[in-house]
Amino acid sequence: MRATARPSGLLLLWASSTLAAALVAPGAALADAPPTPAQAAHAESFFNAGAQAYEAGQYQVAAEAFLEAHELVPSPSLLFSAAQAFRRQVLTQPSPDALRRAIALYREYLRLDPKAVRREEAVAALASLVPLEARLPGEDPAAAADGGTTAADGAQRGAAAAVTPAAGGTRLLLSSPVEGARVSVDGQPFVPAPLVAPVAPGAHRVRVQAAGHHEEELTVIAVAGELMPRHVVLRPKPAQLHVTGTGGARVAVDGQVRATVPTTAAIAVEPGVHVVEVSLPGHELYRRELRVAHEQAVRLDADLRMTSQRLAAWTVLGAGAAGAAATGVLAGLALVRQGEAVDLRDRKDATSLTPSERDRYNAAVDARDGLGAAAAVAGGVSFLAIAVGFRLFVFDEPKAAAAPAAPPPKAPGVEADFTVGLLGAGVRGRF
Template sequence: MRRAIRASGVRACLLLVLSLAATPARAEAPVDPRAQAADFFTAGARAYDAGQYAVAAEAFLKAHALLPSPSFLFSAAQAHRRQYLADATPEHLQRAIALYREYLRADPQAKRREDAMEALQALVPLEGRLAGGALASAGEGAPAEADTSGLVEIPVPRGDGAAPRAGGGPAPITSRRGGTRLLLTALPDGAEIALDGGAFSPAPLVVGVQPGPHAVRVRANGYHEEQLTVRAVPEELLPRHVVLRPKAARLRVRGSTGAHVAIDGQVRGTVPTSAPLEVEPGAHLVTISLAGHEPLSKRITLGRDEAAEITAELPLTAQRVAAWTVLAAGGAGVAVSGVLAGLALGRDAEAVTLRDQRETGVLLPEDRDRYNQAVRARNDLALAAAITGGVAGLTLATGAALFVLDHPEAAPPPAERPRTPREPAPRVEFTVSASSLRLRVEF
């Protein structure tokens, strides 16, 4: 059964680790043991999740050696218990029992006290049967003696609340020594690791190496590959955790030339996009808009390194159609006004000719009638041209306003049902509040 280990006992450690980001770096400064403890715990959690319980237990105990905490003891006990369930090795059974007891002594008010008691209730009878009943009456004493060659003692300081034993002082906690090794872990799940140019293997990777620098490559589908150098320390287990960066998704848009492409409200390019637009994996709102055209709004969900394409042929808006119609009517009115003005000028020229003829000679009655008709026609045509021109001008102004102000806004599409996340929930998380800081790990 998966359980959550709340490491409230490492608050001070994690606060100080986080404070390192605000502390100026010094040349050749030694590695802070608090940061090392956090690295060991993270590596142990990843190894535990991958089923490498013995390595996880060792990493938890090394974290405890650097920064004593009852929670590290509980994590190590859980790892030994699972390793015993996997291979039935008596040593892991004995180590689990010893660590559960040490956890109860270290923190009498531990939140996982009931879990530890239940585990002991199930494990102690197994230890008694394995030892031929020799431990049946041992009670809360030390477990059966086991081969301790190759074990490193990790004393528990008295200042962390551990209760003294009858023999004086808390019991030592030990971690098996395995030579010079690297414990390489990575996120996301499914990442692969290659060491010194060798073949890739699934993470986490525990490997014995020679002391000194080693080239490490980490890869996973949909993530950028990382390359780094890790310097192995003689006769030590060195953890290194790598978090890969996800590759961006790629979006190409085709359709109405000149349309603006906005992703989550930010304009990113115009149609057609000269190159695919890089976007973060996940859900996005894509809006394609062009003045005078109905905008397109679409929700898309893109995975890591996924390529997608949207074709958007935007239709004209009703306002733009009306604007073109009004502008055409205004243009026709201008043309009619021009014709009327031309006719008015023609009748005016006729009237001027007859007037000049009157000044130089005698006009016949029919000539006077023609003159009066030309003057009346000129005035009527001029008035009609003026009225038609004014109406045409107003029509053109209305059409122009409809044209210029035609910028429709895209209505967001209806919300989709939430989808199952592509990535599993993180197994390790930090929770910071004004009064506390907690590290939560799911096993």
């Protein structure tokens, strides 16, 4: 049998976005009344569980989950997704029931949405499946039934039966978007998710765990005769960041200051890509982009180098200090010569000065004036140098923290992590 489906990631991306559109604008779907928040949340749980079951190759479970979501929030895209799951079931484990239901769901999808974006795929799938249905023993599902019933009536009944989820007893459908998640019900051994567990009606204790994530424990109420979904999102265990280096520096993660060097305790960061910056005034900014995993211990040594501006500030301040010292020396010498001139002047007033004393007086006055002028110039230069050095020192801040770099786009693939909400849908992963 020739497969015509596209990669499953693209199928589920399309289905999730269409389901979200149905939740936001129910008039575009099949329901006459908008779904209640409880119905929307329940449909979302069914879809998430079905998406994981589809990726895990549990196509029968995936088809049933999509149909359960369709019961709550009718949408042709969910019928197409269920048809694709039944077709995959036929390819892996041939079953007359899965074959008939796939054909009926494809036809119902085309009937409800004549301009469907996946119309060509649905037609191609029917072209490969209908000949196989004709070879099945027993009555043609499109043939007349109950004596006077027309073939069209039989086809309608077949479509209605295909769209309705099959009764499978009381069961729990447990899933998680975390790769490698395992589930335990009522103390039973852990098994890989997704899990369909037959249970008795009532409350059941469910535990979900995965490497690098906190274990979640919850109670799920099973309703008699129904399939109850629960999509459990596990909280990742953070990585541990230790930073050493220049004391007093601030450590910022993704633009938020988290600690001071040396860190007294580990900084908890979520797994993923982060930008770590260590800054201290007067020192060059340390910036590093890290990709950390769950529970990973990361150590950084941020030995910051002094900036050229800080070196210039210290140099200018040193020159200003030297100038201040020189000013003091010059001023002191000027005072000494001033004292000598005053003594000679007092003697002149009492007695006349000898020619040599008069020369000494004139020399003292000239020296005082010269030294005073030199002290004034040195003081001005010293003050200016100290002011410039102080400005260089105070305004020597590290460069502004850059915005965290976005992680590079991933290469095409078929991995996916789906989210659907009341106001939109999103997909993380590779397609």
